[in-house]
Amino acid sequence: MNASGAAFSLLIVRIIGAALSAIFLLQGKSGLTIRGFFPFRFDGPIIKSICKVAIPVTAEIVLLMFDVMYHRIAKYLGPNALTAHSVGFSIITFLEIPASAICLTLMTVVGQLVGSGNLKEARYQINRMVIFSCFCLLTTAGIGYLCSDWFAALYHLSPQSSEYLTDILLIMMIALPLFWSG
Known part of the structure; x- marks a missing residue:
């Protein structure tokens, strides 16, 4: 199963971790809690300010992926x-x-x-x-x-x-x- 098996097992572990985190936060027994499953509301100005930071970071990650592809290509040029x-x-x-x-x-x-x-x-x-x-x-x-x-x-x-x-x-x-x- 090679790489796909590793990716699948990582996906399962992340799903279990997310479920356990959600259960922990919804119980309300600690200082950090969430009230209900969907306590969040759409707030345009906050989302806009988050996107001002997140979009450049995402662009940097895309450029990093191009850098990784470039390194792979350079390896085959001799x-x-x-x-x-x-x-x-x-x-x-x-x-x-x-x-x-x-x-x-x-x-x-x-x-x-x-x-x-x-x-x-x-x-x-x-x-x-x-x-x-x-x-x-x-x-x-x-x-x-x-x-x-x-x-x-x-x-x-x-x-x-x-x-x-x-x-x-x-x-x-x-x-x-x-x-x-x-």
Whole structure:
């Protein structure tokens, strides 16, 4: 039954876990309870605010799945492509560090502003820092592309792998500022 058996058993375990959780919450013997099976009502503004967060997260998950498919494809392109892929994505991870640091700062600043009730300033800071992080990505990706020959020499890549590495870094120089999720 291989993978389908594992998936089926996981489904059964999750159904049992959900049923037990529902029973526990409906009993009302603990501090966390639910009154009735359908105590919730449709609240448009709350659902809208949830979707503002959930839809970008879902888009990031979809992009992650494309990344997984890309890795599967890269494996079949041969050793030179696989080597360039591994080196290229190691370099790209390093090049993302400034933008990642800006995003960590952004979370702190926006959290403080939202906590103090200053939503207008929070939106302004989000836009400003996202633009700055995209600029940092474009700058670091450009430096990475210009230094691709040096990276190839640093990793002792073959001429074919070096060519692939230059192509990967060029593509990422364009794609990082556009599709980077932070």
